[in-house]
Structure formats: C-alpha cells, structure tokens
Amino acid sequence: MNEQREVPSRPIRVAVVFGGRNSEHAVSLMGAGSVIGAIDRSKYEVIPVGIAPDGRWVLVSEGQSYAIEDGKLPVVGDSGTALALPSDSGSIIALDPGHIPRSLGEVDVVFPMLHGPFGEDGTIQGLLEMAGVRYVGSGVLASAVGMDKAYMKLVLKAAGLPVGPFVVVRDRDWRTDRGRVLKEVEELGWPVFVKPARAGSSQGISKAHDLESLEAAIDVAREHDPKVLVEAAIVGREVECAVLESLGDAPPKASVPGEVLVRGEREFFDFEAKYYPDQMALAAPADIPAETAEEVRAMAVRAFEALSCEGLSRVDFFYTPSGEIILNEINTMPGFTSLSVAPQLWAATGLPYAELVDHLIRLALERPAGLR
Ligand SMILES: Nc1ncnc2c1ncn2[C@@H]1O[C@H](COP(=O)(O)OP(=O)(O)O)[C@@H](O)[C@H]1O
Ligand SMILES: [Mg+2]
Numbered sequence: 001m002n003e004q005r006e007v008p009s010r011p012i013r014v015a016v017v018f019g020g021r022n023s024e025h026a027v028s029l030m031g032a033g034s035v036i037g038a039i040d041r042s043k044y045e046v047i048p049v050g051i052a053p054d055g056r057w058v059l060v061s062e063g064q065s066y067a068i069e070d071g072k073l074p075v076v077g078d079s080g081t082a083l084a085l086p087s088d089s090g091s092i093i094a095l096d097p098g099h100i101p102r103s104l105g106e107v108d109v110v111f112p113m114l115h116g117p118f119g120e121d122g123t124i125q126g127l128l129e130m131a132g133v134r135y136v137g138s139g140v141l142a143s144a145v146g147m148d149k150a151y152m153k154l155v156l157k158a159a160g161l162p163v164g165p166f167v168v169v170r171d172r173d174w175r176t177d178r179g180r181v182l183k184e185v186e187e188l189g190w191p192v193f194v195k196p197a198r199a200g201s202s203q204g205i206s207k208a209h210d211l212e213s214l215e216a217a218i219d220v221a222r223e224h225d226p227k228v229l230v231e232a233a234i235v236g237r238e239v240e241c242a243v244l245e246s247l248g249d250a251p252p253k254a255s256v257p258g259e260v261l262v263r264g265e266r267e268f269f270d271f272e273a274k275y276y277p278d279q280m281a282l283a284a285p286a287d288i289p290a291e292t293a294e295e296v297r298a299m300a301v302r303a304f305e306a307l308s309c310e311g312l313s314r315v316d317f318f319y320t321p322s323g324e325i326i327l328n329e330i331n332t333m334p335g336f337t338s339l340s341v342a343p344q345l346w347a348a349t350g351l352p353y354a355e356l357v358d359h360l361i362r363l364a365l366e367r368p369a370g371l372r
Contacts, residue, residue: 011045014361015092015107017124019051019076022116023203023224026073027275031336032113033066033074038338038354044361047092047104049083050076055118057083059094068275087131109364110135113336116200117225120333121147129369136364137311138332139372145307146332149197149229152307159306161299161327164234164318168197169218171226182211188232193268194218196225200331202270207233234326236318238269239286241300242334242342244312244356245363252304254297255345257317258284274335282341284348288319295325303330310367311360314342 016039018032019025032048039046050060053075061077068074082095083104092104110133112124122144128135138146145151150168157163167184174181185192194217196204204224208214214230221228242255261281262273273279285293300315307313307330314334318326334342338353346356 012043012108012361012365013045013047013105014039014109014111015047015049016111016113017049017051018113019053020114020116020119021051021053021055022118023199024115024119024201025053025075026068027201027335028114028116028119029066029074029076030068030275031115031340034337034339034343034353035111035113035357036066038357039361040354040358043358047107049092050078051114051119052076052078057085059083085127085131085133090131090133107133109133109361111361111364112137112333115333115335117147117198120200120331121198132369134364134367134369136360138307138309138313142307142309143332146309146313146330147198148227149195149329150227152330153229155306156303156327156330159302161303161306162325164232164326164328166229166231169228169230171222174218174222174228182214185214185230186211188230191233193231193233194221195229195231196221197227197229199224201274201335202268205268205270207267234318234320234328236320236324236326237286237288238328239288239296239317239319239325240314240341240345241296241317242312242314242345243300243304243309244346244351244359245310247359247362247366252301252309254300255342255349255351256285257288257293257296257300258282258341258345258348259286259288259319260341282344284345292319292323292325299325299327303327307332311363312342312356314345 016032018028048060050058059079059081061079064077065074084093091106093101095101122140125140125143153163169181191207191209204221206217208217238260239257241257243252245252262269266273303315304313314331316328343353
C-alpha cells in the first residue's frame with residue numbers, strides 16, 4: 001500500500017478532472033467550469049485535467065470552453081500534451097511529444113468533476129486509491145453502486161427505502177430470451193420508463209406505452225448500455241434533496257428539498273430540459289407539507305448512508321398525489337454547475353456555491369485514501 005502523503009503548508013494543489021469517456025462529457029465540463037471559477041485561489045492552486053472523449057488525459061488547450069456556446073456542447077480540447085498520474089508519486093506528469101516528461105507538481109487532492117461511466121462509477125476512484133491520492137466525493141463502492149441503477153435500487157430496497165417496481169434486462173436475456181423479458185415487463189403495467197442501467201442526464205431514456213414502443217425503447221437504451229432497466233411509470237412531482245457529509249464525526253446533513261418543474265410539453269425531465277436555458281425551474285424549497293419535507297430529508301440521508309456515500313449526493317424522489325414518497329435515484333456526483341439543482345438546494349439552505357466547493361475539498365483533505 002502507498003504511504004499517505006501529508007497535506008503541505010504551501011497552497012493546496014487541486015486537480016480538477018473533467019470530460020471523460022461517456023455521453024455526459026459535456027455536462028462534466030459545465031460543472032468543471034463552475035468549480036474552477038469558484039475555487040478560492042488564495043488557498044488553492046488549480047490544475048485543470050481534461051479527459052478527452054477517447055479516454056486520453058490531456059492538458060487542456062488555451063481557451064478551453066466550459067459552456068454551451070451557440071447551441072454547441074463543450075468538449076475537451078487537446079493541447080497535444082498528454083497527462084499521466086503514476087501510481088507511486090502523486091504527481092501529474094506532462095508528456096510533450098519529443099521532450100522528456102515534466103512534472104506539474106504533487107497533487108494534494110483530486111476533484112473528479114465527472115459524471116457517468118469511467119468517472120462517477122468507481123473507476124477513477126479506484127485509480128486514485130491505487131495512487132494514494134485524496135479525492136472529492138464517494139469512494140469506489142458507493143460510486144459503483146450509485147452508477148448502476150439496478151444495484152442502486154437493490155441496496156436502497158434492502159435498507160427499507162421505498163423504491164418503485166422494476167425489471168432488469170440483461171444483455172444475454174435480451175438477445176436469447178426476449179419473450180420472457182417482454183412478459184416480465186408487461187406485468188409492470190403501462191406505461192413504463194426504459195433506461196440504460198449506467199447512464200445519466202436522461203440520456204437513452206424513453207417512455208414506452210405498449211409492447212411495440214417498448215422494443216424500440218430498449219434498443220435506444222442499449223445504445224448507451226447493454227444492461228437496461230424498465231420501470232413502472234410513477235405519477236408524481238419530482239422532489240430532490242441534496243446530502244452533504246459533515247467535517248469531523250457529525251452525521252451527514254440534508255438540504256431543503258426542492259421541486260423540479262419542467263416547462264412546456266415534455267413527457268419527462270429529459271436532457272434538453274436539464275441543460276438548455278429556461279426549460280426547467282427549481283422551486284427551492286419545494287412547496288410541500290413540512291412533515292413531507294422532513295420525511296424526504298430523513299430518507300435522503302438514509303439513502304446516502306445505505307450506499308456509504310461520501311462528500312455529496314443528490315437523492316431524487318417522486319411525491320405522488322396520494323402523498324406517497326418513492327425514491328427514484330441517488331447521484332453520487334450530481335450536476336454541479338452553480339445553477340445545478342444540488343448547489344441551488346444548498347444555496348437555499350444557506351450554503352453558497354463557493355463555500356460548498358470549499359467544504360468538499362476540505363472533506364477530501366480530511367480523509368486519507370485507503371480503507372475507511
Ligand atoms: N419510473 C419513472 N416514472 C416516472 N418518471 C420517470 C421514471 N423514471 C424516470 N422518470 C423520468 O425520467 C427522468 C430521468 O430518469 P432518471 O432515472 O432520474 O435517470 P437519470 O440518471 O438519467 O437522471 C426523471 O427525472 C423523470 O422525469
Ligand atoms: Mg435523474
């Protein structure tokens with residue numbers, strides 16, 4: 001096992017890692033732009049680390065864009081300099097073609113501002129554990145479980161949390177035993193929501209109203225992930241609650257719950273609603289009865305602890321017309337621009353974005369890598 005490096009007295013060096021090899025590449029850049037802009041430069045030095053869509057770690061090009069511009073999603077621009085994190089030094093190494101490798105310095109903490117597979121799913125967390133480098137957010141297990149909606153729901157259910165009915169469609173079953181899969185799904189009743197097990201930002205998700213549209217929906221989801229989830233559609237308001245770990249030994253805290261309100265004619269909270277301007281509104285706090293809000297907050301903390309999350313998470317619920325609360329999902333690295341839901345919920349709870357970013361870095365500095 002690596003020796004744990006001590007936190008130095010010079011400005012703390014934070015590597016913000018963003019981009020990545022998945023369909024939430026652009027969303028990650030939007031979050032990273034906000035984080036990099038909010039980090040207090042009198043305390044921290046920032047090293048931006050881009051992961052190109054093909055998985056290469058690169059020094060980002062000058063003028064890297066972090067926002068949607070003219071309707072175009074941002075993408076990691078390659079400066080031609082590759083970056084590497086060797087397992088034994090804790091330093092980021094820059095590799096320029098034709099030159100000897102140079103160090104960008106020892107990294108004190110990594111902020112993996114990444115969503116989706118190869119980022120939010122325990123893979124980069126595993127790499128950082130192997131390198132003995134501290135990092136922001138959940139560890140390997142919570143990240144992996146949180147990313148996979150099938151296992152996430154199993155763990156939440158086992159913890160006694162209310163989860164809706166669902167069927168997991170595994171790759172082999174879909175290819176070899178489709179009849180049985182369709183029969184199982186029909187028992188959920190119509191309509192259903194079809195989603196890739198390991199994606200996010202509503203990518204690959206559609207609503208199916210009958211057997212015919214179901215098959216097409218499963219094929220769409222399978223473009224993102226060979227493993228698919230089909231869920232009974234739940235009618236309800238979408239209420240979300242952010243959870244934040246405390247410094248020291250105090251238990252995690254829940255924000256005020258908020259409600260996401262989708263504008264226009266959309267069937268659900270899809271990608272455009274989430275990221276294009278003026279497509280959604282957040283009511284924070286949500287206009288729900290006080291005892292419901294308390295129940296949501298308590299459930300959010302229970303979900304956070306059921307998965308052994310660290311740092312922050314956002315827990316999403318449906319609040320049905322009959323007053324039932326159903327847990328939809330937990331996100332271990334939720335959307336994280338300053339205008340995203342989790343930061344807005346913390347702002348409404350009295351914790352502004354820059355302080356939230358600082359708190360996350362301090363949590364990471366307090367927590368050594370390794371078994372805990
Ligand atoms: N079972 C369901 N019933 C009703 N709406 C759903 C259901 N599952 C998903 N949705 C809708 O689709 C959106 C995205 O689904 P979600 O499971 O949260 O995936 P993602 O990880 O991509 O955010 C939800 O916010 C909601 O609007
Ligand atoms: Mg969601």
